[in-house]
Amino acid sequence: MTTTPAFTAWIEPQAAAAWPFLTPQHLEDLSRLEAGLTQALSTTHGTPGERFLAVRRELAPLAPVRTGGPAAVAAVMALAGFICGWHDLNLRDTVGPGHGRMILHHATPALRATWTKRLGAGDLVGIAATERHGGSRLTEITTRLFPDGNGWRLSGEKCWVSRLQEAASFVVFAKDPTGRIQAAVVPADGEGVTRHPETPSGLGGWAWGTLALNDVHVPAEHILTTPGGDGERIFRQHFAAFRPLVAAIALGTAAGVHSQVRSTLHARTATRLLPRVRDTALVTLGRTQGEIHAGLLAAVTAARLTAQHSPHADMWARSVKVHGVETAHRAVQDLAPLVGASGFRADSPISKARTDLGGLLYADGIHDALLRSVGRTLLNT
Ligand SMILES: Cc1cc2nc3c(=O)[nH]c(=O)nc-3n(C[C@H](O)[C@H](O)[C@H](O)COP(=O)(O)OP(=O)(O)OC[C@H]3O[C@@H](n4cnc5c(N)ncnc54)[C@H](O)[C@@H]3O)c2cc1C
Structure with a gap:
C-alpha cells in the first residue's frame, strides 16, 4: 500500500490559503509523486547511491506537470523537495533537474536537447566548484582551461563533490587564460577524470569526495554561456x-x-x-x-x-x-x-x-x- 504522509499532513491542509495559485492538478501531482516515492523506496535495492539513483529513474515519469507558468512550477518543485526530504534527506536529488538545470539554461541547443532527454530519464548531474583553498571563495579557483584547437584542455582538482559516483556528468568551474570563470560540462567517465571517494559523517546517500581532472578534453560547445556574463x-x-x-x-x-x-x-x-x-x-x-x-x-x-x-x-x-x-x-x-x-x-x-x-x-x-x-x-x- 502506498501512502502520502507528508502531503496529507503538511501541504494539503494549508495549500489553498498559502499557495492559492496551485491547481487541483498540481496537488494531485504532488500526492501522486509521494505515493510513487513510497512505492519506489520499498522496491529498490543496492548501495544507497544505486538505490537513490534507481528511485530517481522510477520517479522521472511522475515529475509534476509543468503547467501554470514558471513561478507555479518553481513552487511545486519546492514542495516536491519538501516531500522528498520528509522521507529522507538523501532523496534530495530524486526529482527535478538538480544541478543539470545549469545545462538546461545555458548550453547550446544541441547539448540542451541531449540533456533534456537524459535528465528526463533520470540521469544525474553533479557540480564541481569547491577547491582546497575554500569553497566560499569561488573567484580564487585554480582549476584551469587551456585553449586546444576547437576546444579546451581542463586540469585541476575539486574537493567535497557530492554525487561523485552517481553523476553522469559534472558542471566544473575553471578559469580560462583571461582569468574569467567558465562552467564546463565534463562526462564523469571522460579520459583524465578520476574520482576519489571519502566517507562522509552524514548525507551518505550519494558518494562524496575528490574529482581530479588531468588534461581533460572539453569541446567548445561544452562550455556553458549566459548573455553578458560568465x-x-x-x-x-x-x-x-x-x-x-x-x-x-x-x-x-x-x-x-x-x-x-x-x-x-x-x-x-x-x-x-x-x-x-x-x-x-x-x-x-x-x-x-x-x-x-x-x-x-x-x-x-x-x-x-x-x-x-x-x-x-x-x-x-x-x-x-x-x-x-x-x-x-x-x-x-x-x-x-x-x-x-x-x-x-x-x-x-x-x-x-x-x-x-x-x-x-x-x-x-x-x-x-x-x-x-x-x-x-x-x-x-
Ligand atoms: C555534504 C557536502 C556536500 C558538498 N557537495 C559539494 C558539491 O557537490 N560540489 C562542490 O563543489 N562542493 C561541495 N561541497 C563543498 C561545500 O560547497 C563547501 O564546504 C562550502 O562551499 C564551504 O567551503 P569550505 O568547506 O572549503 O570552507 P571555507 O570556504 O574554507 O570556509 C570555512 C570557514 O572559513 C571562513 N572564511 C573564509 N574566508 C575567510 C577569511 N579570509 N578569514 C576568516 N575566515 C574565512 C568561512 O566563512 C567559513 O566559516 C559539499 C560539502 C559538504 C559538506
Whole structure:
C-alpha cells in the first residue's frame, strides 16, 4: 500500500490559503509523486547511491506537470523537495533537474536537447566548484582551461563533490587564460577524470569526495554561456534557484522527524506508557511546527522570486537557505530528545536526520559567508 504522509499532513491542509495559485492538478501531482516515492523506496535495492539513483529513474515519469507558468512550477518543485526530504534527506536529488538545470539554461541547443532527454530519464548531474583553498571563495579557483584547437584542455582538482559516483556528468568551474570563470560540462567517465571517494559523517546517500581532472578534453560547445556574463554569473543564477530547494528539502526532513515524534508520543499515551505528555514537550512540538511551516512559506516564496527573475531573488535564496537549514537543524535537535534514547540509535531515522542536516550547514553555501554577502547587498542598495 502506498501512502502520502507528508502531503496529507503538511501541504494539503494549508495549500489553498498559502499557495492559492496551485491547481487541483498540481496537488494531485504532488500526492501522486509521494505515493510513487513510497512505492519506489520499498522496491529498490543496492548501495544507497544505486538505490537513490534507481528511485530517481522510477520517479522521472511522475515529475509534476509543468503547467501554470514558471513561478507555479518553481513552487511545486519546492514542495516536491519538501516531500522528498520528509522521507529522507538523501532523496534530495530524486526529482527535478538538480544541478543539470545549469545545462538546461545555458548550453547550446544541441547539448540542451541531449540533456533534456537524459535528465528526463533520470540521469544525474553533479557540480564541481569547491577547491582546497575554500569553497566560499569561488573567484580564487585554480582549476584551469587551456585553449586546444576547437576546444579546451581542463586540469585541476575539486574537493567535497557530492554525487561523485552517481553523476553522469559534472558542471566544473575553471578559469580560462583571461582569468574569467567558465562552467564546463565534463562526462564523469571522460579520459583524465578520476574520482576519489571519502566517507562522509552524514548525507551518505550519494558518494562524496575528490574529482581530479588531468588534461581533460572539453569541446567548445561544452562550455556553458549566459548573455553578458560568465561562469560566475551562471553559478549565482543557478544557486538562486537551487538554494530555496535545499531549504525546502531540509525543512521536509525536520517535518518528517516532527511527524515521527508526534506519532511516538501519541502511541505512548494511547498505550498508557506515558500518563500525559509534559508541557515542555507540547511546547517544543508547537514551536517547531510553526517554525517549519514559516520556513517552508519563505522557501517557496524564494523559489518563486527566482522564477520571476526578481532582482531580490539572489539575496532571498541566500538568506532562505541559511534560515531553512538552520531552522530544520535546530528543530531536529530539539525534537529528538522527546522520544528518548531510542532516537539516538545509529539506525534511528531521527539520528540520521540530525547528521544529514549537519552536512547541509556546509553544502550549497556555508552560512556565515552567505549571510555576510546578504548583509553586503543590503548596504549596497
Ligand atoms: C555534504 C557536502 C556536500 C558538498 N557537495 C559539494 C558539491 O557537490 N560540489 C562542490 O563543489 N562542493 C561541495 N561541497 C563543498 C561545500 O560547497 C563547501 O564546504 C562550502 O562551499 C564551504 O567551503 P569550505 O568547506 O572549503 O570552507 P571555507 O570556504 O574554507 O570556509 C570555512 C570557514 O572559513 C571562513 N572564511 C573564509 N574566508 C575567510 C577569511 N579570509 N578569514 C576568516 N575566515 C574565512 C568561512 O566563512 C567559513 O566559516 C559539499 C560539502 C559538504 C559538506
